[in-house]
Amino acid sequence: MRYLDEQAIENIAVGAAFLGTGGGGDPYIGKMMALSAIKEHGPVQLLSTDEIDEDDFFIPAAMMGAPSVLVEKFPKGDEFVRVFQKLGRYLGKEVKGTFPMEAGGVNSMIPIVVAAQLGLPLIDCDGMGRAFPELQMVTFHLNGISSTPMAITDEKGNIGIMETIDNRWTERLARVATVEMGASSLVSIYPCTGKELQTASVRNIVTLSEKIGQIIRSNEQDDAANAAKLGDLLAATNGHHLFSGKIVDVERGTTGGFNRGCVTIDGLGETADEQVQVFFQNENLIAKKNGQPIALTPDLICLVDLETLTPVTTEGLKYGKRVRVLALPCDPQWRTAKGLETVGPHYFGYDLEYVPVEELVQKEAR
Incomplete structure (x- = not known):
């Protein structure tokens, strides 16, 4: 057990944006809301899954929809607690x-x-x-845990409870409501016992986010130090450096409550004749180099600033920006048959067979 102060939140915001693979919303907006909350109410206690009681009850709160709309549709501020408390009262626990x-x-x-x-x-x-665009794309779904009852609300005060026959129907119905709410909503979903968190969740993600943020936010002054920082980041995440270059084209639109598109990156220096394309649906899903896959969902594809390693979200992509393309292996639960059925390339409409990123890296090296 420990407490998260302002410094911890600064680091977590950056690290989580990195793990968010382009999605999950603008880290600055989220960070400012969290900093304001702890300034008013004090530091937040962080517990590991080993420190909670199996019979206790826990529920999350999250944003659903297209992250880019937050640039113009800023949260009012009371939605998060409202949706959280609505579900808690409904469950009566x-x-x-x-x-x-x-x-x-x-x-x-x-x-x-x-x-x-x-x-x-x-x-x-x-x-x-990491981050994924749809509600059933969680390890709780892989472990047979229901997404409902769930609560959904918007900044205007509309709020409701939803119960569905399965987790895919939750996604379909909540997505329609989210589009009507202005392409973003707040949800509280997948109510869990302590035992379910211990067996079905991805553990220590907040701590990992904080560690990644500490590395990225460290001040470096020269090329050698920046290279060492990149090495530290890859070591901390078991990651791989796939490509460096300049963004030369961005195709992006908001449809069906998602940010969808593709970013094209031309190589620099010795790789000037090479090109990488990264395809995304809120999150980065597929990376191709000269037309050949170099990383595939559910592995993490992360775009970062060429020098600072600051994460670049899909709404932050712009012509001329120089970036690195990094890739990390996903949690082992996603590499199971049900995991790949839920978040593999085929689900998103790509006619590609999943190959772990470490195998693709080895193939590229040969």
């Missing part, structure tokens, strides 16, 4: 804590806001180990 549904700039911060405002602990786990 005492809620002993909260946790993030995914790693991402906003969705890693919303539970901190809730925890601070309600005086609850934050549990060091999530349901993805």
Whole structure:
């Protein structure tokens, strides 16, 4: 057990944005909300999954929809607690804590806001180990846990409870409601016991986000030091450096409650004749180099600033920006048959067979 102060939140926001693979919302917006909450209410207690009671009850709060709309549709501020308390009252159970549904700039911060405002602990786990665009794309789904009852609300005050026949129907119906709410909503979903968090979640994601953020935010002054920082980042995440270059084209649109598109990156220097394309649906899903896959969902594809290693979200992609393309192996649960059925390339409409990133890296090296 420990407490998250302002420095920890600064680091977590950056690290979670990195793990968010382009999605999860603007880390600055989420960070400012969390910093404001702990300034008013005090530091948030962080508990590991080993420190919670199996019979206690926990629920998350998260944003659903297209992250880019947050640039113009800023949260009012009371939605997070409202949706959290709505589900708690409906279930008629005492809620002993909260946790993030995914790693991402906003969705890693919303539970901190809730925890601070309600005086609850934050549990060091999530349901993805990264970010994914749809509600059934969580390890709780892989373990047979129902997404409903769920609560959904918007900044205007509309709020409701939903119960569905399965987790895919939850996604379909909640997505329609989210589009009508202005392409973003707040949800509280996948209510879990302590035992379910211990067996079905991705553990220690908040701690990992903080460690990544510490590395990225460290000040480096020369090329050698920056190279060492990149090495530290890859070592901390078991990651791989796939490509460096300049963004030369961005195709991006908001359809069906998602940010969808493709970013094209031309190589620099010795790789000037090479090109990488990264395809995304809120999150980065497929990376191709000269037309050949070099990383595939559910492995993490992370775009970062060429020099600072600051994460670049999909809404932050712009012509001329120089970036690195990094890739990390996903949590082992996603590499199971059900995991690949849920978040593999075929689900997103790509006619590609999943190959672990470490195998693709080895193939590229030969």
